[in-house]
Amino acid sequence: MFLPLHDRNPIKHVDFPYVTYGLIGVTTLVFLFQSILPPAQFDDLVVAFGMIPVVVSNQVTGPAPWLPDQLTLLTYAFLHADWMHLLFNMLFLWVFGDNIEDALGHVRFLVFYLLCAALAGLAHMAFDYGGFGPLIGASGAVAGVMGAYLVLYPHARVYVLFRLVIPIPLPVPAFWMLGAWIGTQLFYVLVGSDDGVSWWAHLGGIAAGALLVVPMRRRGIALFGGR
Known part of the structure; x- marks a missing residue:
């Protein structure tokens, strides 16, 4: 329903959001590499x-003995199933990531992003403990960025593509757009969905981001600001 295009929330503390x-x-380069692989090798890479x-919970031996099993709590976030999966995640990161990097600083933002990926993966594992299917995608880490944005800048205006009859760009407060997104995740968790999307990873990521940004933000960055 709501596809973010950009926000009206300038960065103030960094010259450029390098991270x-x-x-x-x-992430895009990794997917470009994935996309040139034959289907069998694509699947092997995902596994x-x-x-x-x-594998991460040490119930079975991992498929790649040379790779520490717990490291996949980070590596999974750089793999994607297809172009749409990649583009949606990167669009959300592009819209919301610069402000969170601005609020945390470059190094802490990178640590924050990776922690959100790991915690989102653990949330997925907690509700699919016996699962053999590989989780991939930056959705959990990006959800962490969105959770942080909701805590720091709930009133910032986000331009979203909203469709009634035709798609139109519409400025809405961040808490409306992100609140609708969270509500969608909760809905699918409650009704139970078998579409292959890890809704628990999304919820785990957004909870991780909302909690981690409080101690990790710069001094002077207020909570629930962004008017």
Whole structure:
């Protein structure tokens, strides 16, 4: 329903969001590499670097003995199933990531992003403990960025593509757009969905981001500001 296009929330503490754009660039390059692989090798890569609950929890031996099993709690966030999966995640990171990098600083933002990815993966594992399917995608980490944005800048205006009859750009407060997104995740968790999307990873990521940004933000960055 709501596709974010950009926000009206300038950065103030960094000259350029190097980490945000670096994450977008690296993740895109990884998918470009994935996309040139034959289907069998594409699948092998996903199995090796995706987060498999029974592997991370040491219930079974991992498919890649040379890769520490718990490291896949990070590597899974740089893999994607297809172009739409990648583009949606990177669009959300592009819209919201620069302000969170601005609020945390470059190094802490990178640590924050990776922690959100790991905690989102653990949330997925907690509700799919015996799962053999690999979790991939930056959705959990990006959800953490969105959770942080909701805590720091709930009143910032976000231009979203809203469709009634035809798509139109519409400025709305961030808490409306992000609140609707969270509500969607909760809905699918409650009704139970078998579409292959890890709704628990999304919820785990957004909770992790909302909590982590409080101690990790710069001094002087107020909570619930962004008017």
